[in-house]
Amino acid sequence: MLITRADLASYRGVEAHEAGARRRGRGSERGIMNAHMRGTPGSTRATWPxxxxxxxxxxxxxxxxxxxxxxxxxxxxxxxxxxxxxxxxxxxxxxxxxxxxxxxxxxxxxxxxxxxxxxxxxxxxxxxxxxxxxxxxxxxxxxxxxxxxxx
Known part of the structure; x- marks a missing residue:
């Protein structure tokens, strides 16, 4: 993947965010997280009844x-x-x-x-x-x- 120098700082921020999410057990492949998810996807509680x-x-x-x-x-x-x-x-x-x-x-x-x-x-x-x-x-x-x- 080719990253320009202007995008390097934001890319490093995404990497840091992704690494922190993995440590907490809530990560995803591309750093995109669902704000409503808690824990593993099988144990999440619905947002509404x-x-x-x-x-x-x-x-x-x-x-x-x-x-x-x-x-x-x-x-x-x-x-x-x-x-x-x-x-x-x-x-x-x-x-x-x-x-x-x-x-x-x-x-x-x-x-x-x-x-x-x-x-x-x-x-x-x-x-x-x-x-x-x-x-x-x-x-x-x-x-x-x-x-x-x-x-």
């Missing part, structure tokens, strides 16, 4: 389908509204609550599950035990909408 976040995304997709069906059902909940039926779903606040609670609950559940999961993962704990927290929040929002609808 990817499987957990993908699971939350998949459950959120299922929640979107359930919310769509809940919206469809809630549209018919106002069929019995009239001056003789003062049900909570017949008021503007009741109708908006029935329509919005499942969607808001899904967003809050996804955000809380992802946030708590990443928080737990960064502290070296498993995020999977916090997944039911989001499920409980989402089911509570559906139960709240159903309660208003059938009251």
């Amino acid at each position: 990817t499987a957990y976040l993908v699971t939350i995304a998949a459950l959120t997709g299922c929640g979107l389908m359930i919310d769509t069906m809940a919206l469809y059902v809630s549209i018919f909940a106002t069929d019995s509204c009239g001056s003789t039926n003062p049900a909570p779903v017949c008021t503007p606040v009741g109708m908006l609550s029935v329509w919005a609670l499942p969607w808001v609950g899904l967003g809050v559940a996804a955000a809380v599950s992802a946030g708590l999961g990443v928080w737990a993962w960064r502290r070296g704990r498993t995020p999977w035990v916090l997944l039911p927290v989001g499920v409980v929040l989402y089911v509570a929002s559906l139960a709240g909408a159903w309660t208003i609808m059938t009251w």
Whole structure:
């Protein structure tokens, strides 16, 4: 390899960096190191809890389908509204609550599950035990909408 005199200082710096990396057991062939690697490649920890976040995304997709069906059902909940039926779903606040609670609950559940999961993962704990927290929040929002609808 032919190195010009101007590049010699930077080349020596790369050699020194590479030699130091080899001493620490984190070297590579050309001095290119992955900043996220610790130890040997087989024992590295993932940068993000990817499987957990993908699971939350998949459950959120299922929640979107359930919310769509809940919206469809809630549209018919106002069929019995009239001056003789003062049900909570017949008021503007009741109708908006029935329509919005499942969607808001899904967003809050996804955000809380992802946030708590990443928080737990960064502290070296498993995020999977916090997944039911989001499920409980989402089911509570559906139960709240159903309660208003059938009251």
